[in-house]
Amino acid sequence: MNRIGYIILYIFLGIVGVFQIFPLIWLFLFSLKSNSEIFAGSPFTLPKEWLWENYATVWEGGIGLYFWNSVWITVVAIILTALFASMATFAITRMQWKLNKLVLGLFMVGLMIPIHSAIIPLFSMFLNVNLIDNPWSIVITYTAYNLPITMMILLGFYYTLPREIEEAAIIDGCSVHRMFFRIILPMTAPVLSTIIIINMIYNWNEFVFVNTFISSDEYKTLTVGIQNFIGQYMTDWGAIGATLIISLLPILAAFIFFSNKVVEGISSSAVKG
């Protein structure tokens, strides 16, 4: 292809890139401005004064609490999901029993269930066992709904592990538990990092479950918290912008440092319902 042709293609790809990224840059810019500057000035200029105090104000004003709730719920759910999914995948792919294909099928059907069809019964179940407005309802729900996709990503890896490892371990008198925790699990580290990233994105961004099951401010996570918070600060654009940027930062940081893992995780989770 000739040179001009390539230049046109680059311009086209650049415009797509600007379209994808520009609203976020605009968000960052107005998070550092005052209302008077936002309403009077051009939307595309750098702030005259960089109002970092917008961030301090919203952090103190409650966003900090929501942030830490998001952190611990996300982390605990990731640990449970990674552990339970690894154990189940190990039993299904490495151990010998008759019903393993059937049980695997059951987990894979779980991939196709839209959460909205289950949310009303889930709400009444949690209400019956007093788990409404309890953060553990969120932790176990995240774990359950992420198990099928996590297992699907793990499966391919477990099937390719060589049998000889287990044989050698057993001949050496190693118990199954020791073999799983000391030998198999460490070997899956590359795929574990992919599932940790993908679970982090799902858990951090999840909204509907928290919005439905949690009513107290003290247990709310960022997604639901910013929703309420923005209600209070409706007119202060700088505060709203700072809140949104804080909520996006952990995911953006993960993406900057582990972008290849994120790309891998997103592509392998394409089937998630």
Next chain:
Amino acid sequence: MNKVMSNKWVIAIYIFPALLLVGVLIFIPLILSAYYGLMEWDGIGDMKFVGLENYITAIQDLKFWDSALHSFLLAVFSTLSLAGYLAVSMILASKIKGADLLRKIYLIPMLLSSVAIAQLWIKVFNPANGMLNRILMAIGFENPPAWLANPDIVLYAIFIPILWQYAGFYILIYYAALKNIPETIIEAARIDGASPLQIAYRIKLPLIKGVVKVTIVLAIVGSLKYFDLIYVMTGGGPNGASEVMASYMYKLAFSTNEFGYGSAVGFLLLIITLIVTVIVRKITADKDEIQY
């Protein structure tokens, strides 16, 4: 070896936590949803069995059909936009320097929470101070619309951030598929005198047909059960103009406490999604898959 690896107790211990969680929190609710759909229930008080009445109500409920129509419109737009994503991916995969960085930039909106995206786009669409109307006014439009307040355009306005959110995801999938095509095939076509457009349309497209079909199913099914952005940006309003099936169901259960009717609508949502998936698979199925 076999004895150790087929110990029933060990297997049970390893399977149990995952199976318990998935069984109790995914499968039981699904069965309950079908059951609640047959009840008249406010979520707290006694249930009253009403048979198929909720489903008959849904069939006669114009609001339900309106929301279903909006969901289908979203499905149509999402599917049509795939052609655009495919075009971008084709360009990206044709020896472009920085393609890897570009596809990562395109992916960023997909990684962000729907609530943050919704709040950001509420600001983008703000009639007086939003980015969009500022740009429109700068290039000479006198009275740009109030995007989210006007019932005639609100639905289409919301489609923009939804497409924005998922563009990078589909481009990523298409790009990976296109990169898998062996270079020798493209080279052979080029030597035979095929133009870049012919190569794209006659050679690359048929070779990634399988992936395109999968994305069509994903786009349609994803659209039919779409909820988050719409719920946060407009709550289905103004006056139902942007209501979709999932947001209508949610509103029935958690705003008006019609748990029975809401469950029936939720179950219909599941059934419609499954039926459409099967139909789309049938339509796009074809016997002679291309091998290379």
